[in-house]
Amino acid sequence: xxxxxxxxxxxxxxxxxxxxxxxxxxxxxxxxxxxxxxxxxxxxxxxxxxxxxxxxxxxxxxxxxxxxxxxxxxxxxxxxxxxxxxxxxxxxxxxxxxxxxxxxxxxxxxxxxxxxxxxxxxxxxxxxxxxxxxxxxxxxxxxxxxxxxxxxxxxxxxxxxxxxxxxxxxxxxxxxxxxxxxxxxxxxxxxxxxxxxxxxxxxxxxxxxxxxxxxxxxxx
Numbered sequence: 001x002x003x004x005x006x007x008x009x010x011x012x013x014x015x016x017x018x019x020x021x022x023x024x025x026x027x028x029x030x031x032x033x034x035x036x037x038x039x040x041x042x043x044x045x046x047x048x049x050x051x052x053x054x055x056x057x058x059x060x061x062x063x064x065x066x067x068x069x070x071x072x073x074x075x076x077x078x079x080x081x082x083x084x085x086x087x088x089x090x091x092x093x094x095x096x097x098x099x100x101x102x103x104x105x106x107x108x109x110x111x112x113x114x115x116x117x118x119x120x121x122x123x124x125x126x127x128x129x130x131x132x133x134x135x136x137x138x139x140x141x142x143x144x145x146x147x148x149x150x151x152x153x154x155x156x157x158x159x160x161x162x163x164x165x166x167x168x169x170x171x172x173x174x175x176x177x178x179x180x181x182x183x184x185x186x187x188x189x190x191x192x193x194x195x196x197x198x199x200x201x202x203x204x205x206x207x208x209x210x211x212x213x214x215x216x217x218x219x220x
Contacts, residue, residue, distance in 0.1 A: 004104040007073050008032070009042050010051060011103075013062055014070035022059030075125040076103045076111045083114055086165040116159040116178035118168055142218040146182065147194060147210035154183035155217035162212040175201070176213050 012032055016023040025043065029036045043060050046052040051066035062070060077099050084095035143158050157180050162168050175198060176182075185202060186195035193204045 007104055009046060010066055010070040011073050013060060014074060019062060019067045022061045024059040071125040073103055076106055079111050079114050082118060117172055143214055143216050145211045146213040146215050147207050149184045149215060151184055151187050155215040156181050158214045158216040160212055161214060167212055171212060182215060
């Protein structure tokens, strides 16, 4: 059986249970539009791998390992789905179908980079990420919006965050992408534009626009 098929079962068990309780095999079969026999066969495989626990007449539940795996996979799905809808203007139904196929192939590292670029919100699935994005550490003192940095202070762009996808697109097109070192050259006024430097480039950035760029001030 393919990895994609196994992962489909894990993510759908998660969708039915949210990591709590069990999913009946008949319920899972109906949800996935497959036969009960197919479900029984896959559950045996997943149980042997330590990803699920099955109890006859009760149902199937994700183990701790299976839950982490499924949450990481679902996060990839959400990242891909948002990219397809918000950045490529693909309708939601099509984006969902394509994300279902792509989630099995994209690497953890690439998915995290997409999270950073789009400013994807931290949610319960982030706790299972093998390499948590900096957005998950936003509450720490070393990560702050660019507009809060003092004169001559510098750091590395951690992630971009905005409710407005056009703002994220604009910042990325200007070169504000995770991993780039940035510094404050001049503060024209409180609440006013910041003159920032990235590499050899210097530019003025509106105060509010700068609030969408999060900087890790201790990252080398």
